[in-house]
Amino acid sequence: MSDTSYVRTEMLEQREPPASTVGVIGWARANLFSSALNSVLTLVALGFVAYILSALIPWTFQSVWNAESLSECREIMIATWGSTHGHACWAVINDRWLQMLYGFYPSHLYWRVNLALVLTLAALAPVLFSEKSPRQMIYLTLAYPFIMPWLMWGGSIWNPISAAVGFAIVFFGTRHLTAMTGSLIAIIASVIAALLWWMAISAPVVAGLSSVIPIGIETVQSREFGGFMLALLLGIVAIGVSLPIGILLALGRQSDLMIVKAICVGFIEFIRGVPLITLLFVASLLLNVFLPPGTNFDIILRVMIMMTLFSAAYMAEVIRGGLAALPKGQYEGADSLGLNYWQAQRLIIMPQALKISIPGIVSTFIGIFKDTTLVSIIGLLDVIGFSTAIRADANWNGIYWELFAFIAVLFFVVCFSMSRYSMYLERKLQTGHKR
Amino acid sequence: MNKSVFLGAMAFAGLAAGVASAGTLDDVKSRGTLNCGVTTGVVGFSAPNAEGVWEGFDVDVCRAVAAAVLGDSTAVEFVPTTPKTRFTALSAGEIDMLSRVTTWTLSRDADLKFTFVGVNYYDGQGFMVPKELGVSSAKELDGATVCIQTGTTTELNLADFFRTNNISYEPVPIETVAEAQQQYLAGACDVFTTDASQLASTRATFETPADHVILSDIISKEPLGPTVRHGDDEWADVVRWSYNTMVAAEELGITSANVGTMSASATDNPEINRLLGHEGNMGEMLGLDPQWAARILSAVGNYGESFERNLGGQSAIGLARGLNALWTEGGLQYSPPVR
Numbered sequence: 015m016s017d018t019s020y021v022r023t024e025m026l027e028q029r030e031p032p033a034s035t036v037g038v039i040g041w042a043r044a045n046l047f048s049s050a051l052n053s054v055l056t057l058v059a060l061g062f063v064a065y066i067l068s069a070l071i072p073w074t075f076q077s078v079w080n081a082e083s084l085s086e087c088r089e090i091m092i093a094t095w096g097s098t099h100g101h102a103c104w105a106v107i108n109d110r111w112l113q114m115l116y117g118f119y120p121s122h123l124y125w126r127v128n129l130a131l132v133l134t135l136a137a138l139a140p141v142l143f144s145e146k147s148p149r150q151m152i153y154l155t156l157a158y159p160f161i162m163p164w165l166m167w168g169g170s171i172w173n174p175i176s177a178a179v180g181f182a183i184v185f186f187g188t189r190h191l192t193a194m195t196g197s198l199i200a201i202i203a204s205v206i207a208a209l210l211w212w213m214a215i216s217a218p219v220v221a222g223l224s225s226v227i228p229i230g231i232e233t234v235q236s237r238e239f240g241g242f243m244l245a246l247l248l249g250i251v252a253i254g255v256s257l258p259i260g261i262l263l264a265l266g267r268q269s270d271l272m273i274v275k276a277i278c279v280g281f282i283e284f285i286r287g288v289p290l291i292t293l294l295f296v297a298s299l300l301l302n303v304f305l306p307p308g309t310n311f312d313i314i315l316r317v318m319i320m321m322t323l324f325s326a327a328y329m330a331e332v333i334r335g336g337l338a339a340l341p342k343g344q345y346e347g348a349d350s351l352g353l354n355y356w357q358a359q360r361l362i363i364m365p366q367a368l369k370i371s372i373p374g375i376v377s378t379f380i381g382i383f384k385d386t387t388l389v390s391i392i393g394l395l396d397v398i399g400f401s402t403a404i405r406a407d408a409n410w411n412g413i414y415w416e417l418f419a420f421i422a423v424l425f426f427v428v429c430f431s432m433s434r435y436s437m438y439l440e441r442k443l444q445t446g447h448k449r
Numbered sequence: 450m451n452k453s454v455f456l457g458a459m460a461f462a463g464l465a466a467g468v469a470s471a472g473t474l475d476d477v478k479s480r481g482t483l484n485c486g487v488t489t490g491v492v493g494f495s496a497p498n499a500e501g502v503w504e505g506f507d508v509d510v511c512r513a514v515a516a517a518v519l520g521d522s523t524a525v526e527f528v529p530t531t532p533k534t535r536f537t538a539l540s541a542g543e544i545d546m547l548s549r550v551t552t553w554t555l556s557r558d559a560d561l562k563f564t565f566v567g568v569n570y571y572d573g574q575g576f577m578v579p580k581e582l583g584v585s586s587a588k589e590l591d592g593a594t595v596c597i598q599t600g601t602t603t604e605l606n607l608a609d610f611f612r613t614n615n616i617s618y619e620p621v622p623i624e625t626v627a628e629a630q631q632q633y634l635a636g637a638c639d640v641f642t643t644d645a646s647q648l649a650s651t652r653a654t655f656e657t658p659a660d661h662v663i664l665s666d667i668i669s670k671e672p673l674g675p676t677v678r679h680g681d682d683e684w685a686d687v688v689r690w691s692y693n694t695m696v697a698a699e700e701l702g703i704t705s706a707n708v709g710t711m712s713a714s715a716t717d718n719p720e721i722n723r724l725l726g727h728e729g730n731m732g733e734m735l736g737l738d739p740q741w742a743a744r745i746l747s748a749v750g751n752y753g754e755s756f757e758r759n760l761g762g763q764s765a766i767g768l769a770r771g772l773n774a775l776w777t778e779g780g781l782q783y784s785p786p787v788r
Contacts, residue, residue: 083765084654085765088656098656109499110499113497113499113501117501118497118501235526237526237527237528295533298534298537299534299537299538299541302537302538302541302542302543303537303540303541390489391531391533392531392534393489393528393529393530393531393534393538394529395489395497395529399489399529402489402490402625402627403489403490403496403497403529404490404496405490405492405627406488406489406490406491406492406495406496407490407492407496407497407498407499408492408493408650408653408764408765408766409765411492411650411651411653411654411765412630412651412654412655414627414630414631
C-alpha cells in the first residue's frame with residue numbers, strides 16, 4: 015500500500031468563474047447570443063433600434079427652441095444645420111405650452127388649477143397609500159369632491175357647502191332613522207329629504223347666504239376649460255365616480271332581486287353595446303334638441319356624465335370577473351359568521367374581488383383617460399383640439415409632429431404612473447397565492 | 450304618475466323657454482354676451498392666438514355684431530364647432546349665430562332652416578398638385594388619388610365635377626386640413642382639393658411653395674357667410690346689417706382710424722351721416738342705439754381692413770382680394786344702401 019491517495023484531501027481555492035459567464039459578457043452571452051438564431055435576431059433588433067435612434071435623437075436635440083413662427087424656425091435651421099430635415103421646431107411648444115395645458119383658463123387663475131391638482135394628489139394619498147399617510151387626511155379626501163369643483167369653476171363658497179349638506183342629510187338621516195323605522199324606509203326618506211334640499215331649498219338658502227356673507231372666488235365658465243387640464247378633469251371624475259357605480263352595478267347584476275338585476279344588466283349591456291363617440295354625440299347634439307331651447311345644461315357636465323356612465327359599465331364587468339373568481343365558500347363563510355349582505359360585501363367579498371380585479375380596473379382607468387381625447391371631435395378644445403387650433407394660427411400652420419410628441423409625453427407620464435402604481439398595489443396586497 | 454308629472458314639467462319648461470327665447474336680440478342683450486359659433490381652427494378665418502384670444506376674418510363678424518348689440522366687441526363667447534356639430538348647435542339654440550366658413554346652399558337654407566345673412570367671402574373649390582406632375586388643367590386628372598375633406602360641400606362638388614367630365618378618381622377621405630397637408634406632402638394623394646383660400650394658406654406653409662401649383666380651374670361656387678336660425682327676422686336683420694356696415698364703410702372710406710372724428714361731428718356726406726347716426730334713425734329701426742355702426746368700425750374696421758389683417762397682405766397668407774373686392778373695383782362685395 016502506498017500513501018498515494020487518489021482522493022484530494024484539501025479543498026482547492028475558490029476561483030473566479032470564467033470571464034465569459036459573468037458580468038456584461040456573461041449576461042450578453044446568456045441573454046442575447048445564446049444560439050445562432052438569437053444572435054441574428056439580436057443583431058437585427060440592435061440595428062433597428064440604432065436606426066430609429068439615429069433619426070430621433072438629432073431630431074429631438076438638434077432643435078430650435080426660440081422662434082416666432084414655423085418659417086422663422088426653418089430659417090434658423092437652414093442657418094445652423096443647412097437643412098430643415100431632421101430637426102424639431104420646439105418653439106411652438108415654447109410659445110403655446112401654457113395653452114396646451116390650461117386651455118382658455120384665465121392666466122391669473124392658473125394657481126387654482128394647480129392647487130386643485132395638488133389637492134387631488136393629497137386626497138388620493140389616504141386611498142392609494144393608506145398605511146403611509148396620517149389618518150386625518152381622510153377628512154381631506156371626503157371634502158375633496160366639494161373643494162375641487164369650487165376651485166375649478168369658482169363662485170360662491172356656499173354652493174359646495176350646500177351640496178355637502180345634502181350628503182350630510184343622507185348620512186345622518188340613514189343613521190338616526192334606522193333605529194326608528196328600519197333601514198329601507200330610513201334610506202328612502204333621507205334620500206328624498208336630500209333631493210328636496212338640493213332641488214328646492216338650497217337655491218334660495220345659497221342666494222340668501224351669499225347676499226349676507228358674500229364669500230366667493232371669481233367664476234370661470236366651462237367654455238374656458240381646455241387643454242390637458244380638461245383631459246385630467248374628465249379622467250379624474252370618470253375614474254373616481256365610475257368605480258363605486260361599477261361596484262354597485264356588478265353587485266346588482268349578481269343580485270337575486272329581479273328588477274334590480276334587469277336594470278343593471280340592461281344598463282351595462284346597452285352602454286357596452288354603444289361606442290363612446292356615439293354617447294358623446296348624444297351629449298353634445300341630441301340632448302340639445304330634446305331639452306327645451308335656452309336650457310343651460312353645461313356641455314362639460316354632459317360629457318362628464320357620459321364618460322362616467324361609459325366607464326362604469328366596463329368597470330362593472332371587470333369587477334364581476336373578480337366576484338366570479340371567488341370560491342362559493344367565501345360567500346357561505348360570510349353567511350355563517352352572521353354578517354348581513356353589506357357587511358359581507360364590505361369585509362369579506364369586496365376586498366378579495368377588488369384585489370383580483372386590480373389589473374383590469376387599472377387598464378379600464380387608463381383606457382377611459384385616453385378616451386377623453388375623443389371630446390375634440392365634438393368641438394371641445396382639449397389638448398388634441400388645441401393642436402388643431404394652434405395649427406390654424408398662420409404662424410404655426412404646417413407644424414405637426416412636435417405638437418403630437420408633446421401630447422404623447424403628457425399622456426405617457428400619467429398612464430405609465432397609473433400602471434406602475436397598479437403593480438405596486440398588486441405586490442402589496444399579495445397574500446400568498448403565488449410565490 | 451311620477452313620469453307624467455316629469456313630462457308635464459318638461460313641457461311647461463319647454464313652453465316657458467319658447468316664450469323666453471322669442472327674440473334672440475333681447476336674449477343676447479339680457480345675457481350680456483353673444484354666443485358665436487366658429488371653427489375649431491381654420492387659418493385666417495378663426496383661431497385662438499397665444500393669449501387665447503380668437504382672431505380671424507369670421508371672428509371679426511362675431512365681434513362686429515357684439516359691438517353693435519352689446520357695445521363691447523370682446524363680449525363674445527366663441528363656441529368651437531366642427532363640420533358635424535355646427536348646424537345642430539345653431540338650430541338647438543346653443544349659439545346665436547354661426548360664422549364659420551359655411552357655404553350658402555339651397556338645402557341648408559330651405560331644409561335645415563337657416564338664414565344666410567350675406568356672403569363675407571366668395572370662395573371656390575380648387576386643386577393643388579405637385580409641379581412635377583405636369584398637370585395644367587383639372588380635366589387631366591383622370592385616375593388621380595384625391596385628398597378630400599369628408600362631410601363638406603367640396604366632397605359633393607368633386608363627385609359632380611368628375612362625373613360631368615366623365616373621368617375617374619380615387620378619394621382619400623380626411624378629417625381636417627392639417628391632416629390633408631400631411632397626406633399630400635407624404636404623397637398619399639396626387640391632388641389636394643378644398644376651397645381655394647385654404648389651398649393658398651396651406652401652400653404658404655410648405656417648405657418649397659414653388660414646387661406646387663394651384664390649378665386655375667375653380668369647379669364650384671362657395672359663398673361663405675354668417676348664418677342665423679329661421680324664424681327670427683329681427684335678429685337676422687341685426688347680423689345682416691352689422692356685416693353690411695363693414696362693406697358700406699369701405700365703400701364710403703370710413704376706417705377704424707377716421708371713424709372717431711367722423712362720428713364725433715356730422716360730415717358733408719349724408720350716407721356717412723346716416724350710417725354713423727347723425728341723420729335718420731337707422732339704429733333705432735334695428736333695435737339698437739344710433740352709435741351701433743361707429744362701434745363696429747372702431748372695433749374691427751371696415752371690410753377691407755379686416756380682409757387685409759386676416760387674409761390679405763398684412764397676414765402670412767397674402768391672398769388677393771379677387772372676387773371679394775368691392776363691386777366698384779370689379780369684385781362682388783356690394784352692400785345695399787343704408788337708407
